[in-house]
Amino acid sequence: MAEAEESDPAAAAAAAAGSSPRSPRQCTGSSERPLSEEEREKLRSDRVLVSDFKQQKFELEAQKNWDLFYKRNSTNFFKDRRWTTREFDELKACREFEAQKLVMLEAGCGVGNCIFPLLEEDLNIFIYACDFSPRAVEFVKQNPLYCPERCQAFQCDLTKDDLRATVPEASLDVATLIFVLSAIHPDKMQQALENIYKVLKPGGIVLFRDYGLYDHAMLRFKSGSKLGENFYVRQDGTRSFFFSKEYLASLFHQGGFQTLVNEYVLRETVNKKEGLCVPRVFLQSKFCKCE
Template sequence: MESSVDSAGTESQIKTDDLSERVLSQQEQDRLKDDRILVSEFKQQKLEKEAQKNWDLFYKRNTTNFFKDRHWTTREFEELKACREFEAQKLVLLEAGCGVGNCIFPLLEEDLNIFVYACDFSPRAVEFVKQNSLYSPGRCLAFQCDLTKDDLRNNISAESVDVATLIFVLSAIHPEKMQQALENLYRVLKPGGVVLFRDYGLYDHAMLRFKSGNRLGENFYVRQDGTRSYFFSKEMLARLFQDTGFESVVNEYVLRETVNKKEGLCVPRVFLQSKFRRPLTPNSQE
């Protein structure tokens, strides 16, 4: 699973390093306040039941052309290069929600000493990964996986992963199942292993442009294609990880502007970029 953040235009330089959430205009506040109608319980249950089908249809429509390759990950997350104890150590990475490989293949090109577990909710996305010319079973294992179930442990040994990435993935999971997904990640991480996180932040432009009738719950919305998106506050995200047993290393809003040249628009984007660590000492999650 991925989000449509990469398709929105050309991202400009960071607008501000302020760690507070985005300040809304009065018009934006009024619009959110007035949007109190929730999607019916029947439709919400149907969306949950058909979540995998909707993501599979997304990749059927867009194939490998929707997202840009993410060459920024090693710049933003130095752990992808610096977490080895010695130069010859192979880094074991799990990309949870790999999509069609826009993150993993730049990493495989850049670093010859890395092994990647790549999983996605969509079987079609996984097949696209396996069909990529850079895919090599000796360096990468791709498999279909529901992060909210025990699928990870069917493919990855406990305490064997150095780094796990959650990049525009957790927001697509129902809030009631997010903690289960994190618990499953926790179990495959080595003690001291880290989760590198980036996703939609509260009051991102994508949240504010939803029309009335698309709201599933607090900060949770459904797109026209049936895929869903949650928008995180710093506090909610920290609580979610800490309740699972992780230690918070970094948890910050990233405020940027995206320029859509085609439409002549400059819109504010809000992301959360965070790092959480599995403690070295045992706790209740082990």
């Protein structure tokens, strides 16, 4: 169920045309992205929700829709996430001594775009990797870099399957939720966090990155795509939620976590030739299990 910032078609189009995010155009902070009056009017006028019948259908077919996504795209859709150790120094710095093995969970691992760069870079790491889609898990296991001594991939619905069936209770140093929670129905997000809480050590950390409120992808949804407040469905039946920092902090606090960092990442993908400016908004956060 791994989602990625590259998945927004407009951003992908801008990148394909030769543009790229530039560091002077990226910033972090506590404030939401300011909207134009046109953007505000679009959000105000989009009040029609998808029918209850269709919403139930999307929920019942969520796993099938993600499996079909990976059938269509194989391992080619998302780029390898080689930025994780740069953005999250806890992947290196949370060990007491250099040779200490880091034990982590990649929740929503997709086809392994995060785990395999980490396994290549760090020899003292063991990664549990789970995904909602059985097809995605099979792609992970078929990767030449997959090694059962260093990684264990398994299918899991974070909202109902007990992680402790595979991951020992209170055994993890780190869990990552990178473009994953947004794909879960808001009513079930709390269950997913409580599930992860049980397998983290006291002092263990959740590293989070996902869609932020007023991201370009949110504003591109057409009328008839809205499931609820800040919650939308794509044409392929997969869904996406867009987080405010207040909403995200509340979710984690209810799950027993303490906030360490919780910031918006504001970024622009610019293509001068095509006259495109794609504003991206993500939330990048760190939460600690403190008991």
